[in-house]
Amino acid sequence: xxxxxxxxxxxxxxxxxxxxxxxxxxxxxVFEANHFPGGKINSRSVNGYRFDQxxxxxxxxxxxxxxxxxxxxxxxxxxxxxxxxxxxxxxxxGTQIELGSDRKQVVAEIAGKLGENxxxxxxxxxxxxxxxxxxSPLFIEKSLxxxxxxxxAKLVKALAHLPSYKLFSTMNDENSKAxxxxxxxxxxxxxxxxxxSHPFKAPAMLNMISHLEINTPPYLPKNGMIQVTDALMELAxxxxxxxxxxxxxxxxRIRNKVxxxxxxxxxxxxxxxVVSNMDVSFTYxxxxxxxxxxxxxxxxxKSSSVLAFHWGIKKTFEQLHVHNMIxxxxxxxxxxxxxxxxxxxxxxxxxxxxxxxxxxxDAPLGCENWFVLINAPIESGQDWDKxxxxxxxxxxxxxxxxxxxxxxxxxxxxxxxxxxDIEQRYSGKQGSIYGNASNNRFSAxxxxxNYSKRVAGLYFVGVSVHPGGGIPLALNSAKxxxxxxxxxxxxxxH
Ligand SMILES: Cc1cc2nc3c(=O)[nH]c(=O)nc-3n(C[C@H](O)[C@H](O)[C@H](O)COP(=O)(O)OP(=O)(O)OC[C@H]3O[C@@H](n4cnc5c(N)ncnc54)[C@H](O)[C@@H]3O)c2cc1C
Numbered sequence: 392x393x394x395x396x397x398x399x400x401x402x403x404x405x406x407x408x409x410x411x412x413x414x415x416x417x418x419x420x421v422f423e424a425n426h427f428p429g430g431k432i433n434s435r436s437v438n439g440y441r442f443d444q445x446x447x448x449x450x451x452x453x454x455x456x457x458x459x460x461x462x463x464x465x466x467x468x469x470x471x472x473x474x475x476x477x478x479x480x481x482x483x484x485g486t487q488i489e490l491g492s493d494r495k496q497v498v499a500e501i502a503g504k505l506g507e508n509x510x511x512x513x514x515x516x517x518x519x520x521x522x523x524x525x526x527s528p529l530f531i532e533k534s535l536x537x538x539x540x541x542x543x544a545k546l547v548k549a550l551a552h553l554p555s556y557k558l559f560s561t562m563n564d565e566n567s568k569a570x571x572x573x574x575x576x577x578x579x580x581x582x583x584x585x586x587x588s589h590p591f592k593a594p595a596m597l598n599m600i601s602h603l604e605i606n607t608p609p610y611l612p613k614n615g616m617i618q619v620t621d622a623l624m625e626l627a628x629x630x631x632x633x634x635x636x637x638x639x640x641x642x643x644r645i646r647n648k649v650x651x652x653x654x655x656x657x658x659x660x661x662x663x664x665v666v667s668n669m670d671v672s673f674t675y676x677x678x679x680x681x682x683x684x685x686x687x688x689x690x691x692x693k694s695s696s697v698l699a700f701h702w703g704i705k706k707t708f709e710q711l712h713v714h715n716m717i718x719x720x721x722x723x724x725x726x727x728x729x730x731x732x733x734x735x736x737x738x739x740x741x742x743x744x745x746x747x748x749x750x751x752x753d754a755p756l757g758c759e760n761w762f763v764l765i766n767a768p769i770e771s772g773q774d775w776d777k778x779x780x781x782x783x784x785x786x787x788x789x790x791x792x793x794x795x796x797x798x799x800x801x802x803x804x805x806x807x808x809x810x811x812d813i814e815q816r817y818s819g820k821q822g823s824i825y826g827n828a829s830n831n832r833f834s835a836x837x838x839x840x841n842y843s844k845r846v847a848g849l850y851f852v853g854v855s856v857h858p859g860g861g862i863p864l865a866l867n868s869a870k871x872x873x874x875x876x877x878x879x880x881x882x883x884x885h
Contacts, residue, residue, distance in 0.1 A: 393418050394882070396661055397653045399640045399678070402430025402817070403862060404852035407869035408666045412457055413630035414748045415873075415882050417664070421632060422655055424639035430621030430668070430817050431824070432862075437804045439570075439755040440703035442762060444808065447714070447744040448609040451863035455619065456487035462626050469622055470613040472749040477608055479712040482574055482792060483720050485655040489712075492608035501664035505572040509514070512556030515569050515579075519602040526599065531858045534871050535841035560595040563723075577722045581740075584766055584854040586860045587694025587825035589726040594832040603863075611713065615746050615753060619862065640669070643678045643849065650848030653678075662847045664876060671839045674819045683845055689885035691837045694825035694860060695729050696810035698767040698775075698782055703804035708794055711759075715743040717789060725766070730830070733768040735778060741765045741786060758803075769821035779807055825860025827851075835859070842879070850876055 394417045398405045401423035413419040427433050456466040467751035480488040488504055490497050494516060502509040566579045580590035582600040603609075612618035627634075635655070642654040643665055652661040667674045674683045717742045719725060725736040744762040747754035754760045763786050767778075791797045810822025820826075828837055841854040843849035850872040854860040858867055876882070 394664065394880070395662040396420070396666060397422060397625045397640075397662045398666045398668060399643075399653065399674070400424075400430065400818075400853070401428040401634065401636075402668045402853055402865070403432055403550040403623060404854070405430070405626055405666070405870045406670030406863040407458060407849075407866050408461065408621070408646065408873055410623065410630050411633040411794055411869060411873035412460055412664070412666070412876075413627065413632045415877060417882070419630075419632045420635060420660065420662070421627070422576050422635045422638045422640050422653070422660075424637070424818070425816070426637050426722075428634070428636075429617065431819075432616055432620045434615060434617035435806060437701075437806065438703060440701075440758070440760045440804055441615065441753045442701040442760055443510055443700075443744070443746060446603065446616050446619075446638055446862060447611075447746070447762065449608055449616065449619065449750075449862060450603040450607070452463060452610050454866040454870075455622065458623070458626055458866070462630060464626065465562065465669045469618070469678070471610045472613045472824060474608065474611060474677070474713055474749055476712045476714075477604060478716060479763050480578055480716045481715065483702070486574060488574075488578070490605060492605075494606065497605055501575060501578075505570075505575045507570055507572060507575055512575075513765060515662050516602070516606055519599045519772070520606050522596065523599040523602040530835060531690055531864060531867055533842055534875060535835065535838075536624040536842075537875065539809050553856070562590040562598050565595040565598055566590075573722070574718070577718055577870040578716075580722060581716065583693070583726075583829075586824065586829050587696075589730045591723055591726060592730075592830040594829070594834075596832075597829060607828035609714065611746065611749055638878065640678060642680075643667070643674070645682065645846050645849075650846060664850065664880075665778055666850045666852055666872060668853045669818050669881040670820045670853070671851050673818050674851065685839065688837055688839050689697075691827040691834065692730075693821055693829055695821075696767045696769050696822035696824055697770055697808065697814055698735065698765045698778060700761070700763040700783060700786065701806040702761040702763065702802045703754065704761050704798065704801045705755075705757070705803050706801050707757060707759050708861065710794065711743065711748070713745055713748045715745070717741050717743060717793065724772060729766055729768045730828070733771050733773065735765060735767055737781075737788075738785065739765050739782070741789075741879050743790075767810055767822075769823050771821065771857070774811045775811055779809060784806075791816070820855070824854070826855030827859075829859070841868055842875045847877075847879075 396419045398409045398421045498512045521840040566576045583593045638655045642651040649749035671697045672689045718740045728736045742764045749762045813822035852868040852872045858864045
């Protein structure tokens with residue numbers, strides 16, 4: 392008889408799982424609480440402006456390509472926008488750094504404007520690349536919890552380079568040793584934000600994240616990030632996946648440690664497998680109340696959240712690019728505030744994303760769609776309305792100064808996003824956007840596996856489980872979970 396699976400959540404990890412399950416001939420149903428797919432990768436349009444609501448940087452498109460290949464489709468149909476620069480950085484002293492995707496230009500820019508030794512910059516970037524290429528096939532593309540999949544030549548090769556991972560140092564320790572200018576250190580420390588961590592605590596190994604933005608370009612799909620969701624939806628529908636929107640799952644049904652189905656607000660649904668794309672803490676707390684909870688894993692420190700403004704700006708500014716980072720002078724302090732005081736500094740760094748620079752239809756003619764993103768602590772009862780008011784005034788003042796023009800009256804539409812929204816809209820525990828933080832060197836081992844050790848037929852995908860946060864890792868979590876499921880139940884399929 393045909394096997395049946397329920398996927399809880401249509402985030403990208405849920406969609407990728409559904410595609411893989413259906414492709415093996417499993418009858419696959421996706422249950423999504425919202426009326427739209429994609430989870431955090433969704434889009435909103437207001438008064439002629441279109442805003443990507445979550446991610447703005449697509450790294451490692453090869454993991455998307457992998458799904459296209461699986462479904463026998465040509466990935467060249469997934470078109471990318473052309474970016475003239477990868478990133479532009481603004482510092483308080485007026486220094487502006489423009490990084491492209493050509494290594495020579497990057498090295499020359501950092502050496503020329505920040506006074507670094509070009510050879511050291513080049514070596515740093517080569518090491519980030521080497522470490523990424525050694526580590527990703529083992530710790531990103533495989534289950535960390537099933538050692539049989541890890542043994543082999545790749546493990547031996549990765550272990551041979553153990554000293555270069557600097558296992559006992561933090562990102563900031565190594566960046567401070569590599570560079571003499573604190574602004575260069577700040578540029579490279581910032582990559583800790585890509586998995587919601589603190590660069591003065593996160594292991595130096597994570598410095599390899601810079602490889603994904605500086606050695607390889609950050610991609611922007613031609614229709615904005617929503618194209619990722621649209622593409623996965625198309626593949627899923629072609630594979631015969633059935634969708635149940637606005638159907639929140641309330642319980643995972645288990646009998647004698649075996650999955651029997653799920654209960655949603657509308658129905659009882661029997662199935663052989665459940666793949667949860669819901670935050671793993673909430674999956675246990677809300678859907679498996681009577682089961683054993685792996686509390687040590689679930690109670691790890693959470694990753695940071697965000698406070699964001701989407702502004703429709705009725706003017707264009709040549710000085711700005713698609714991806715802009717406006718730095719404060721307070722590198723350590725602002726991360727301490729987020730992770731220790733659970734506040735946002737008075738003068739935080741912020742990221743400004745303007746997709747209309749590369750995708751003109753995202754804003755009316757002569758206008759720009761600004762997405763201002765500030766690193767924020769997880770929700771723990773802060774006065775967010777006050778924070779929004781204060782940070783709004785701060786960003787307006789800082790951008791007005793930078794652009795030499797008061798931008799207050801240029802804002803003609805506004806949407807805000809804070810940690811409360813992330814928790815309510817996507818069920819991200821306390822608004823954390825990447826599940827657990829990576830603030831210690833064992834954090835990778837404290838992420839929940841992609842399968843249940845106690846319940847047969849239960850699997851976990853998405854940012855809150857192995858291998859972690861961000862689009863590439865969420866897509867990999869789906870591959871790892873499905874491969875485990877196919878192996879556990881000897882499903883050969885196509
Ligand atoms: C502002 C912001 C900026 C970001 N920038 C980047 C970036 O530039 N690059 C990058 O790679 N990553 C970025 N990220 C992270 C990226 O968005 C996530 O890593 C990725 O989208 C997570 O996908 P997911 O499938 O794990 O989960 P989610 O997108 O959280 O999806 C989970 C889904 O499950 C549904 N759900 C939950 N509980 C239930 C239930 N009980 N019943 C039914 N449905 C349920 C939710 O409604 C949701 O649709 C950013 C995130 C945010 C918020």
